Amino acid sequence: xxxxxAEQAYTLxxxxxxxxxxxxxxxxxxxxxxxxxxxxxxxxxxxxxVVLVFGACAGLVARYAQMTQMNEEVNxxxxxxxxxxxxxxxxxxxxxxxxxxxxxSQVALNELGMDYPKDDQIIYIDLDQDGKxxxxxxxxxxKGD
Numbered sequence: 001x002x003x004x005x006a007e008q009a010y011t012l013x014x015x016x017x018x019x020x021x022x023x024x025x026x027x028x029x030x031x032x033x034x035x036x037x038x039x040x041x042x043x044x045x046x047x048x049x050v051v052l053v054f055g056a057c058a059g060l061v062a063r064y065a066q067m068t069q070m071n072e073e074v075n076x077x078x079x080x081x082x083x084x085x086x087x088x089x090x091x092x093x094x095x096x097x098x099x100x101x102x103x104x105s106q107v108a109l110n111e112l113g114m115d116y117p118k119d120d121q122i123i124y125i126d127l128d129q130d131g132k133x134x135x136x137x138x139x140x141x142x143k144g145d
Contacts, residue, residue: 108114
């Protein structure tokens with residue numbers, strides 16, 4: 001009950017203060033020193049805001065276009081890398097076959113018409129310690145005398 005009386009007293013006091021205020025327009029109650037914003041200024045601000053939003057959207061679209069272009073380039077490079085790795089694997093296989101002694105022997109015998117040397121075609125060469133004097137051994141050395 002005491003609380004209701006306090007609330008009523010506060011409300012009554014507030015009503016008296018409001019009634020004591022002189023009747024003023026709301027426009028006049030604004031803070032002093034603030035000039036009202038003209039319509040032209042509002043339009044300029046709105047135009048600037050629209051331009052800024054449009055610029056941000058254009059920048060965003062440009063970035064997405066750049067990202068798409070870069071993704072296409074990455075995909076192209078990945079394809080090229082896979083092709084080059086396939087070629088590298090093929091070249092490694094060719095190198096392995098080219099250095100295989102059995103394969104070399106087979107090509108020499110079958111394709112080039114080569115044959116293993118016979119015993120009378122073999123010449124042995126001996127070098128002394130200095131590497132200057134040469135002594136030949138075998139039938140070819142005997143024929144030269």
